[in-house]
Amino acid sequence: MNKYLPLVSVVALLCSGVALAGSPKGPYAGAGIGFNTSVDNNDLSSACGVNGVLCNDYCDTDKAVNAYAGYQLSPIWGVEAGYTDMDYTARIAESGGTVTGDQQSKALSLSAVARKPLARNVGVYGKVGGAVWKSKVTTTAGNADDSGVTPTVGVGAEYNFSDHFGLRAGVDHFFSMGNEAKMINAGTVGTVDTGISTATVGLHYNF
Numbered sequence: 697m698n699k700y701l702p703l704v705s706v707v708a709l710l711c712s713g714v715a716l717a718g719s720p721k722g723p724y725a726g727a728g729i730g731f732n733t734s735v736d737n738n739d740l741s742s743a744c745g746v747n748g749v750l751c752n753d754y755c756d757t758d759k760a761v762n763a764y765a766g767y768q769l770s771p772i773w774g775v776e777a778g779y780t781d782m783d784y785t786a787r788i789a790e791s792g793g794t795v796t797g798d799q800q801s802k803a804l805s806l807s808a809v810a811r812k813p814l815a816r817n818v819g820v821y822g823k824v825g826g827a828v829w830k831s832k833v834t835t836t837a838g839n840a841d842d843s844g845v846t847p848t849v850g851v852g853a854e855y856n857f858s859d860h861f862g863l864r865a866g867v868d869h870f871f872s873m874g875n876e877a878k879m880i881n882a883g884t885v886g887t888v889d890t891g892i893s894t895a896t897v898g899l900h901y902n903f
Contacts, residue, residue, distance in 0.1 A: 725765040726864060728898020732760040732782040758784040760894040762868075766809060774809040776823060780868065785892050788835065788879060795880065797835025799888060801873045803827040805848050817856045821866075824849050831874050831887040838885035846872040854900070862900050869893045 760783065766776030779802075786799040807825030814820060827848045833840040852866025869891060876886030 723765070723767050723903045724900050725763075725903075726862075726898055726900025727761070727763040728864065728866075728896035729759065729761050730894060730896030732758055732785060732892055732894040758782070758787075760896060762894065762896050762898070764900075768811070772810055772812070774811065776807050776809050776825075778805045778807070779803070780805065780827075780870075780894060782873075782892060782894060785831070785873060785890075786833075786879060786888060795835060795837050797833060797837070797879065797885075799831055799833045799874070799879060801829060801831040801892065803829040803846075803848075803870055803873075805868075807848060807850065811854075817862075818853070820851070820853050822849075822851050823868075827870055829870065829873050833879060833885055833887050835880065835885055837880055837883065840876075840885045840887050842875045842887040844872065844875065846870050856902070860902050862902065863897070864900050865895075865897045867893060867895045 760780060762778055762780040764776055764778035766774050768774040782801045782803070784798050785801045788795065788797050805825055805827035807823040809821055809823040811819050811821045825848050827846055828843065829846055830843040831841075848868060848870050850866055850868035852864055854862055854864045856862035870893075871891050872889055873892050874887030874889040876889055879886065879888045
């Protein structure tokens with residue numbers, strides 16, 4: 697949890713900021729593409745590192761895409777709904793190829809957003825909310841399919857290069873994307889309960 701405190705602190709700081717003139721108002725929508733972090737190797741299988749058996753998450757990151765729409769209620773506060781497809785959040789391969797598999801995750805989120813303009817067309821934002829997630833694991837040892845709810849936080853920056861179009865770069869963290877401690881534990885397959893972060897860059901449209 698401690699490694700996420702700086703991110704949460706930035707959100708809190710933004711939420712307490714004083715509004716400046718020129719903050720966006722009204723509805724907006726956008727989409728982005730980037731990458732997500734992956735499940736730690738220690739969470740892949742209870743066999744990893746035991747009796748010489750090696751397991752690796754052979755893709756440290758994978759692509760992430762998101763789409764979002766929101767409404768700016770005031771110069772500071774807004775609400776935003778989003779969809780994030782994290783593709784693969786884990787890929788497992790035991791040495792020798794005995795067991796292989798992957799975990800794919802998606803999420804629908806709803807957040808409160810606090811914005812703070814830095815200049816005429818440039819600003820930063822922080823958001824906090826929750827998401828409904830769905831994760832699916834497919835392995836040679838079996839499959840699992842789970843869903844649930846998790847808290848989310850995010851930070852980023854925006855640049856409006858016209859009255860309607862702008863650029864956004866941001867990082868979002870989903871605190872849990874599964875139900876089990878391991879992907880494979882004593883032969884049982886489950887979705888890994890782990891936090892996943894996404895970093896994306898994209899375009900938005902202000903209506």
